[in-house]
Amino acid sequence: MRLDGKVVLVTGAAGGIGRAICRRLADEGAALALLDVGEAVDSLAVELAGQGTRAAAARADVASSAQVQQAVAALSAALGPIDGLVNNAGLTSIIAPLLRMDDEQWARDLGVNLTGPFNTIRAVLPGMVQRGWGRIVNISSMAARAGLWRQAGYSASKAGLLGLTRNVALEHAADGITCNAVLPGLIETPAVAKLPPPVMDHAMSLTPARRTGRTDEVAALVAFLLSDEAGYLNGAEIDIDGGSHLCPVVLGSVREVQARRDYRHAPHAG
Numbered sequence: 001m002r003l004d005g006k007v008v009l010v011t012g013a014a015g016g017i018g019r020a021i022c023r024r025l026a027d028e029g030a031a032l033a034l035l036d037v038g039e040a041v042d043s044l045a046v047e048l049a050g051q052g053t054r055a056a057a058a059r060a061d062v063a064s065s066a067q068v069q070q071a072v073a074a075l076s077a078a079l080g081p082i083d084g085l086v087n088n089a090g091l092t093s094i095i096a097p098l099l100r101m102d103d104e105q106w107a108r109d110l111g112v113n114l115t116g117p118f119n120t121i122r123a124v125l126p127g128m129v130q131r132g133w134g135r136i137v138n139i140s141s142m143a144a145r146a147g148l149w150r151q152a153g154y155s156a157s158k159a160g161l162l163g164l165t166r167n168v169a170l171e172h173a174a175d176g177i178t179c180n181a182v183l184p185g186l187i188e189t190p191a192v193a194k195l196p197p198p199v200m201d202h203a204m205s206l207t208p209a210r211r212t213g214r215t216d217e218v219a220a221l222v223a224f225l226l227s228d229e230a231g232y233l234n235g236a237e238i239d240i241d242g243g244s245h246l247c248p249v250v251l252g253s254v255r256e257v258q259a260r261r262d263y264r265h266a267p268h269a270g
């Protein structure tokens with residue numbers, strides 16, 4: 001199996017995409033160091049261990065460097081040194097126009113989505129450098145490219161994460177370490193499934209694939225980036241969004257505009 005013998009730390013492990021990543025990595029033979037701020041991470045560790053995976057859980061807020069250092073020390077003591085890191089924990093503290101965002105909300109978005117990965121990377125990088133091998137995958141978002149209405153803090157933090165990705169890759173490629181970013185579009189998680197039908201319908205009309213992504217599709221990409229096979233892929237930004245980053249503004253094709261209108265009125269829409 002591709003990840004046999006590797007220990008991978010996944011943050012936000014108990015969330016929609018995090019769980020799918022953990023299950024896929026377990027299938028590929030990895031031992032899993034699970035980190036999440038919520039208590040559901042404990043039962044996930046029990047579930048994975050019950051299926052024969054070496055797994056340990058720690059509850060920590062990634063925005064706190066002290067909590068991250070402590071969690072990484074405990075997880076490494078339980079499973080061994082961390083070979084791979086998936087920075088998946090993320091949130092939007094408010095969905096509102098930029099001018100209604102307060103200092104605390106802005107700081108929280110940046111603290112979790114950008115300082116969080118900085119904290120985890122600082123905690124695991126020295127060991128990776130020492131062993132001459134490491135894989136880091138940062139889960140950014142399509143919001144990093146085009147922005148996202150009413151989510152200024154989220155968009156800015158996810159764009160900042162691309163800058164952090166590039167620097168880790170630049171500074172540590174020669175140490176056998178890769179650091180890549182994954183930019184998901186709308187992925188079918190419990191939160192996304194609750195979007196109001198008109199919002200989902202509009203989003204799908206702007207998604208060339210005309211569907212949401214599946215969590216297992218993101219997990220498969222992450223597993224590849226963590227593998228030995230992906231050793232020459234570094235500092236990359238990989239969109240996994242059904243083509244949404246292509247910004248398909250339609251000018252000139254009446255047929256395609258009609259197809260979109262038909263889609264919007266079709267019974268399956270939403």
Ligand SMILES: NC(=O)c1ccc[n+]([C@@H]2O[C@H](COP(=O)([O-])OP(=O)(O)OC[C@H]3O[C@@H](n4cnc5c(N)ncnc54)[C@H](O)[C@@H]3O)[C@@H](O)[C@H]2O)c1
Pocket residue numbers: 011012013014015016017018035036037038060061062063087088089090091112139140141142183184185186187188189191192
């Ligand atoms: N679902 C999508 O459509 C989508 C699209 C683009 C990007 N993403 C990104 O993918 C990642 C996972 O998203 P998801 O949809 O699975 O979200 P989710 O809310 O289901 O899961 C996020 C997980 O992160 C944990 N978390 C939140 N704040 C934390 C903190 N401070 N410290 C530690 N853990 C914390 C939560 O407890 C939760 O388990 C996020 O970074 C998100 O921005 C998701």
